[in-house]
Amino acid sequence: xxxxxxxxxxxxxxxxxxxxxxxxxxxxxxxxxxxxxxxxxxxxxxxxxxxxxxxxxxxxxxxxxxxxxxxxxxxxxxxxxxxxxxxxxxxxxxxxxxxxxxxxxxxxxxxxxxxxxxxxxxxxxxxxxxxxxxxxxxxxxxxxxxxxxxxxxxxxxxxxxxxxxxxxxxxxxxxxxxxxxxxxxxxxxxxxxxxxxx
Amino acid sequence: xxxxxxxxxxxxxxxxxxxxxxxxxxxxxxxxxxxxxxxxxxxxxxxxxxxxxxxxxxxxxxxxxxxxxxxxxxxxxxxxxxxxxxxxxxxxxxxxxxxxxxxxxxxxxxxxxxxxxxxxxxxxxxxxxxxxxxxxxxxxxxxxxxxxxxxxxxxxxxxxxxxxxxxxxxxxxxxxxxxxxxxxxxxxxxxxxxxxxxxxxxxxxxxxxxxxxxxxxxxxxxxxxxxxxxxxxxxxxxxx
Numbered sequence: 112x113x114x115x116x117x118x119x120x121x122x123x124x125x126x127x128x129x130x131x132x133x134x135x136x137x138x139x140x141x142x143x144x145x146x147x148x149x150x151x152x153x154x155x156x157x158x159x160x161x162x163x164x165x166x167x168x169x170x171x172x173x174x175x176x177x178x179x180x181x182x183x184x185x186x187x188x189x190x191x192x193x194x195x196x197x198x199x200x201x202x203x204x205x206x207x208x209x210x211x212x213x214x215x216x217x218x219x220x221x222x223x224x225x226x227x228x229x230x231x232x233x234x235x236x237x238x239x240x241x242x243x244x245x246x247x248x249x250x251x252x253x254x255x256x257x258x259x260x261x262x263x264x265x266x267x268x269x270x271x272x273x274x275x276x277x278x279x280x281x282x283x284x285x286x287x288x289x290x291x292x293x294x295x296x297x298x299x300x301x302x303x304x305x306x307x308x309x
Numbered sequence: 310x311x312x313x314x315x316x317x318x319x320x321x322x323x324x325x326x327x328x329x330x331x332x333x334x335x336x337x338x339x340x341x342x343x344x345x346x347x348x349x350x351x352x353x354x355x356x357x358x359x360x361x362x363x364x365x366x367x368x369x370x371x372x373x374x375x376x377x378x379x380x381x382x383x384x385x386x387x388x389x390x391x392x393x394x395x396x397x398x399x400x401x402x403x404x405x406x407x408x409x410x411x412x413x414x415x416x417x418x419x420x421x422x423x424x425x426x427x428x429x430x431x432x433x434x435x436x437x438x439x440x441x442x443x444x445x446x447x448x449x450x451x452x453x454x455x456x457x458x459x460x461x462x463x464x465x466x467x468x469x470x471x472x473x474x475x476x477x478x479x480x481x482x483x484x485x486x487x488x489x490x491x492x493x494x495x496x497x498x499x500x501x502x503x504x505x506x507x508x509x510x511x512x513x514x515x516x517x518x519x520x521x522x523x524x525x526x527x528x529x530x531x532x533x534x535x536x537x538x539x540x541x542x543x544x545x546x547x548x549x
Contacts, residue, residue, distance in 0.1 A: 122323065122399045122400060122401070123397060123398075123399050123400075123401055123538045124325070124326055124329050124399070124512060124515075124538065125325050125329065125330075125399055125486070125538050125539060125540055126486060126488055126515060126516070126537045126538045126539070127329060127330055127331065127488060127507040127512050127513065127515065127516055128330055128331060128486060128487060128488055129331075129474075129487065129488045129489040129503055129504075129506075129516070130338075130340075130487075130489075130503060131474065131476070131487050132474065133422075133424055133425075134412065134414075134420040134422040134424065134425060134474075135412065135474065135476075136422060137412035137420060137421055137422055137436065137437050137438050138410045138411055138412025138437075138438050138439075138474055138476060139410060139412075139476060141410075141438070141440065142410065165343045165344055166342070166343035166344065166347075167343055169343075171344070173424075177482075177485070179358070179361070179362060179363070179482040180358075181358070187357060187358075187361035188361065188362075188363065188364055189364075190364045193363075193364040194366075195364070195365050195366040195368055195369045196363050196365065196369070197369060198366065198368045198369045199368075203363055203364070204361075204363065205362075205363035226356070226357050226358055227356065227357055228354075228356050229354040229355075229356055234356065234358070237358070239358050239359065239482055241482070241485060243487060244344060245340050245344075246338075246340030246341050246342075246343070246344030246345070247333065247341070247344055247345070248331035248332070248333065248335060248338065248341060248503065248506045249330055249331055249333060250485065250487060251333075251346065252353065252483070267354070267356075268353065268354065268356070271351055271352070271353075271354075272351055276348075298343070298344050298345070298346060299343065299344075299345075299346065299347050303346060303347060303348050304346075305348070305351055306346045306348075306350050306351075307350055307351050307352070307353035308324075308350035308351065308352045308353060309353045309355075309359065309483050
């Protein structure tokens, strides 16, 4: 048996993660995409914004949030035809936004459609979110749902979260600003956001 | 919702072995203490949302993105090196069109970043940013200079070993990986809290590039190879 065949059988171990550190902007800024969906993209345009807070409740000014979502019809980018993020117009489903000095981030996107869950039941509209920062040796994986979204009550992933913590994954509407939602990411504390073992 | 063929026979992503990935809380790395989650993580089923991800094309890349020594009017100072390798998934299959983003300090150990206060000089001919997309065999290559070591505030007389930051996109959003590539024989690795956060010694040592004669170019620069393994989808369907 060749080494390649043996490796295919045994599998390889994934490479270990290391922190992005404080200077990720040098490498990641060319692909900062706070506008996930420009005006040409069909769908209900929304803004998802919030703050990232550490265990002392202090803003985290050096985090970067990445989001992944379906389009308005519940379709994910097709590898055969999807545009490259950052290379032009069109919807790719991928967003990346840094936090500012006050720990704030903002992403302009569209409300995603519903997609199938683990048992074929529809999931409620949501964004998958990855959180990177100095201090995190591995990135965090979480989700943000839209308030009053269809299917929120019986979303198969939300159902796995203890009821008293679900609110940490649901954005709040902002009074007087239609289409704007706020979602804070608490790394620790009483309101610690639910993070997933993905 | 319309039918998506990727949901047919949807299979999970294998999870890492114990010790091969760092824990979130690793007190020797001081910054983890106030930033690591404290509540138990919730086991996430892998749905279509997790196994899909952004798709990159060569149109994203600029002509000097993979050569960090040619991004300014003159060459940067430092030791020119050639870094190459393969990106594979855990089933030993090449990952094609994987976007790799890199960043690093200059040869004096200083980042081109307003937050870096180390009193080493900036190099006007070095930004420390690069991007490359893997080919059909998962191969990548870039040219750069060897980054310098630099001090940091983690503990008394703490120094980061020489390293290059790597960010990768694989087949789906959960294949995402950010890591650091180190250099063989670096005496600073032994006391580096970030490197040592990976408990398994073999897993840790896989973050160290290998010196490579075949990619060393006479009279020009040394070659290093660094292979990276990303999570991938199982080849066989799994029970839902």
